[in-house]
Amino acid sequence: MNAVPSRPGVVTVGALVAGAANRLAGAGVESARLDARLIVGMALGLDTAALLSRRDDAVDALAAQRVAELLGRRERREPMSHIVGEREFWSLAFRVTAATLTPRPDSETLVEAALAWAAARDYPGGAGLRVLDFGTGTGCLLLALLSEWPSAIGTGIDISPAALAVARDNAHALGMAGRARFVAGDWGCDLNERVQVIVANPPYIAEGDLERLDPEVGRYEPRLALAGGADGLAAYRALAPHVFSRLVDDGAAFLEIGQGQSAAVADILADAGLQVVTCMPDLGGTPRCVVAIRQRPEKY
Numbered sequence: 001m002n003a004v005p006s007r008p009g010v011v012t013v014g015a016l017v018a019g020a021a022n023r024l025a026g027a028g029v030e031s032a033r034l035d036a037r038l039i040v041g042m043a044l045g046l047d048t049a050a051l052l053s054r055r056d057d058a059v060d061a062l063a064a065q066r067v068a069e070l071l072g073r074r075e076r077r078e079p080m081s082h083i084v085g086e087r088e089f090w091s092l093a094f095r096v097t098a099a100t101l102t103p104r105p106d107s108e109t110l111v112e113a114a115l116a117w118a119a120a121r122d123y124p125g126g127a128g129l130r131v132l133d134f135g136t137g138t139g140c141l142l143l144a145l146l147s148e149w150p151s152a153i154g155t156g157i158d159i160s161p162a163a164l165a166v167a168r169d170n171a172h173a174l175g176m177a178g179r180a181r182f183v184a185g186d187w188g189c190d191l192n193e194r195v196q197v198i199v200a201n202p203p204y205i206a207e208g209d210l211e212r213l214d215p216e217v218g219r220y221e222p223r224l225a226l227a228g229g230a231d232g233l234a235a236y237r238a239l240a241p242h243v244f245s246r247l248v249d250d251g252a253a254f255l256e257i258g259q260g261q262s263a264a265v266a267d268i269l270a271d272a273g274l275q276v277v278t279c280m281p282d283l284g285g286t287p288r289c290v291v292a293i294r295q296r297p298e299k300y
């Protein structure tokens with residue numbers, strides 16, 4: 001790329017970013033300017049600072065073609081996480097594909113809640129802790145916890161083998177493959193272990209709401225990761241008995257919920273024999289994480 005004065009027929013980095021932002025805004029992308037910068041930066045191999053300092057540089061035809069291809073994908077509302085191929089969660093980089101839910105900042109509420117629970121007990125560095133992540137997807141919840149608890153081990157379960165392959169890659173890339181195993185199976189699959197901590201972000205979108213999702217979610221994220229049956233609660237009903245049976249006495253479960261689901265999910269967990277202790281809000285103030293424990297039975 002070479003710095004050029006404004007000349008007809010010459011496309012500069014700045015003009016490419018501005019044009020890309022206009023096209024994305026026209027396609028209804030809310031974060032059009034940010035995404036335009038990311039796409040042009042990715043195609044040209046430049047970070048945000050370099051995009052600014054080199055905005056008057058001319059872009060060659062091949063690079064402009066790369067931008068056009070990525071832009072086309074985003075115009076069709078493919079999520080940025082799929083285009084970039086990763087998403088940050090708990091300050092860790094997770095590979096993301098069409099087989100996995102893109103990790104959401106709201107889900108960090110579960111990590112915070114589990115860390116707070118363990119900090120109030122005697123688990124220095126997670127020593128003695130076993131973690132189970134139901135519906136692990138990218139492995140983000142399990143691996144975020146293991147990153148904070150260097151002495152803990154854990155298992156991620158998912159019914160999608162393609163998602164598990166991504167979770168395994170993430171565990172390798174983050175240096176935690178020796179402490180995380182991934183098992184293909186249903187909520188009730190035979191694991192032969194009980195754990196102190198369960199995390200789960202089950203599919204919780206009610207059937208009638210699926211068609212109203214943003215295109216980035218509805219068109220591109222796996223149905224298996226979203227669809228929660230007629231009322232959005234089917235996975236909690238199926239999961240609750242397994243949460244109970246997989247927890248040791250005094251163990252705790254941290255379950256993500258959708259908007260307005262806290263009372264219903266608390267009832268489902270209580271019916272399965274768990275004691276619901278609280279529901280923690282996410283950063284936006286929406287109740288997001290139901291915390292339940294398996295109480296030690298009273299001695300007679």
Ligand SMILES: C[S@@+](CC[C@H](N)C(=O)[O-])C[C@H]1O[C@@H](n2cnc3c(N)ncnc32)[C@H](O)[C@@H]1O
Pocket residue numbers: 100101102103104107134135136137138139140141157158159160163185186187200201202203204224225226
């Ligand atoms: C909402 S996503 C959560 C992914 C990840 N834990 C996260 O928080 O980003 C739900 C996950 O549950 C998995 N899943 C759906 N039904 C399942 C079932 N019956 N048994 C096991 N996993 C299931 C999906 O494949 C998906 O990866």
